[in-house]
Amino acid sequence: MEKVFVIKIGGNxxxxxxxxxxxxxxxxxxxxxxxxxxxxxxxxxxxxxxxxATRLAAELGIQQQLVDGRRITDAETxxxxxxxxxxxxxxxxxxxxxxxxxxxxxxxxxxxxIIQAHKRVHASIxxxxxxxxxxxxxxxxxxxxxxxxxxxxxxxxxxxxxxxLNTNADTIAQETAKALTGIYDVQLVYSFEKSGVLLxxxxxxxxxxxxxxxxxxxxKTPQPGSGEPKIFAGMIPKLDNAFAAxxxxxxxxxIGKAEQLHQLINGTAGTTIVHE
Amino acid sequence: MEKVFVIKIGGNxxxxxxxxxxxxxxxxxxxxxxxxxxxxxxxxxxxxxxxxATRLAAELGIQQQLVDGRRITDAETxxxxxxxxxxxxxxxxxxxxxxxxxxxxxxxxxxxxIIQAHKRVHASIxxxxxxxxxxxxxxxxxxxxxxxxxxxxxxxxxxxxxxxLNTNADTIAQETAKALTGIYDVQLVYSFEKSGVLLxxxxxxxxxxxxxxxxxxxxKTPQPGSGEPKIFAGMIPKLDNAFAAxxxxxxxxxIGKAEQLHQLINGTAGTTIVHE
Numbered sequence: 367m368e369k370v371f372v373i374k375i376g377g378n379x380x381x382x383x384x385x386x387x388x389x390x391x392x393x394x395x396x397x398x399x400x401x402x403x404x405x406x407x408x409x410x411x412x413x414x415x416x417x418x419a420t421r422l423a424a425e426l427g428i429q430q431q432l433v434d435g436r437r438i439t440d441a442e443t444x445x446x447x448x449x450x451x452x453x454x455x456x457x458x459x460x461x462x463x464x465x466x467x468x469x470x471x472x473x474x475x476x477x478x479x480i481i482q483a484h485k486r487v488h489a490s491i492x493x494x495x496x497x498x499x500x501x502x503x504x505x506x507x508x509x510x511x512x513x514x515x516x517x518x519x520x521x522x523x524x525x526x527x528x529x530x531l532n533t534n535a536d537t538i539a540q541e542t543a544k545a546l547t548g549i550y551d552v553q554l555v556y557s558f559e560k561s562g563v564l565l566x567x568x569x570x571x572x573x574x575x576x577x578x579x580x581x582x583x584x585x586k587t588p589q590p591g592s593g594e595p596k597i598f599a600g601m602i603p604k605l606d607n608a609f610a611a612x613x614x615x616x617x618x619x620x621i622g623k624a625e626q627l628h629q630l631i632n633g634t635a636g637t638t639i640v641h642e
Numbered sequence: 643m644e645k646v647f648v649i650k651i652g653g654n655x656x657x658x659x660x661x662x663x664x665x666x667x668x669x670x671x672x673x674x675x676x677x678x679x680x681x682x683x684x685x686x687x688x689x690x691x692x693x694x695a696t697r698l699a700a701e702l703g704i705q706q707q708l709v710d711g712r713r714i715t716d717a718e719t720x721x722x723x724x725x726x727x728x729x730x731x732x733x734x735x736x737x738x739x740x741x742x743x744x745x746x747x748x749x750x751x752x753x754x755x756i757i758q759a760h761k762r763v764h765a766s767i768x769x770x771x772x773x774x775x776x777x778x779x780x781x782x783x784x785x786x787x788x789x790x791x792x793x794x795x796x797x798x799x800x801x802x803x804x805x806x807l808n809t810n811a812d813t814i815a816q817e818t819a820k821a822l823t824g825i826y827d828v829q830l831v832y833s834f835e836k837s838g839v840l841l842x843x844x845x846x847x848x849x850x851x852x853x854x855x856x857x858x859x860x861x862k863t864p865q866p867g868s869g870e871p872k873i874f875a876g877m878i879p880k881l882d883n884a885f886a887a888x889x890x891x892x893x894x895x896x897i898g899k900a901e902q903l904h905q906l907i908n909g910t911a912g913t914t915i916v917h918e
Binding site: 445457461465470476479524 | 701702721724725726727728729730732733734736737738740741745746747748749750752753754755782785789791798800802803804805806
């Protein structure tokens, strides 16, 4: 089966113009096809929002609502999310990729009905216009990849009833990766500001190169002295999702630094999450 | 040859939520394909910006610069244009069309390198980030239309050097229509708030049903009494463009009211511009 890489790029890179340009240039070098080099691996880029949306909301005097640390998406916030994520960030990334000879296409979940979602249902919290993914149109993605296009997905979906929905970019990456299994050999890359999953959160050199489920369970166990797990608590949801993706047929999940995209893909940097 | 309609929708409709919804529902009824009705005519929708961009700029304290009545697109204005046109308006239109069972895809010119442009060169005025169209990728548009997708184009292009450019929506519609001739039987529809080309601008009932080049030259001639042409001066650039499109192989240009889309396409409303 042909390989597809689904690459999530985190917010910190998006906020840094120089780092973002370097990342996109590297992405283009790996995935960008042209008439002379038509057989590069296939790439899907999923981006979050960075701080621009927060800044714009502040400038417009729109209050951010948080419930249990989760951002609530009211109508005004959704408007900003749509403008900034699906508009400004998505189109600028695509234009930059084009300049590096990577033929990219930027899409929201509404475009071609590529990702359909529903407004989140929760017993006690109304998250507002937040979407949980129902389906990903694999056949449409495949037709774009077949044209040697790199697909750039914004974290905005829709409910097929006319409502756009704010959707977590990690989730978009994971659901897209899962949907493509069976047709492609899918690898999911979470690129962010850290070098990988660290044994010691204060030490960037303590990257765990390969993490399997058994080892992960050990690292999650509270330690005798501190009562804390050995692994950084903030990584646990990401890793739980990574193992869920593997259970759904994704071949590999790789977590690491955005600046090392090439090495992440080659398995020479970051943490590779594997079944066993 | 198969028919394609390229439909430009004007700003006044975009600003009116109720009229816009009605227009999109009508568009979906004409062009929206589904498994049960796969053989509808092919449609491309080109939208302008409406007043939302101006309003957002005002809220953010960004001054609009005008030179000779032309809006200058500085970096801050381009940011707003990208957010509002390619983000908010484009994605909301697509989501609405999806809700009416019309599988639509919203694109800027950067997406799939669909419309490449260059920064406008002018002897005395620096228009800023305004783009004049160089090329339209017909083969990519064709592949989308072949998948029964309705293409929704935002008036934002790029220069293939990483720069997004603000581009007039009438021009996008015209250049797209021209590029598609030879492959399709192309009809170009300019839908706006008037019922068509009027003999008397104050009388909505004075629509000229068919306007050929000879008649147009007569209407453009300054009248003996007033020294004014019989036709409304504001229509002249639109009509010059319409005849240019016909000269480039577009079959028909139709100008009329957005609320009458069905009749415009059937030739029972609006003004049809023809060669002779």
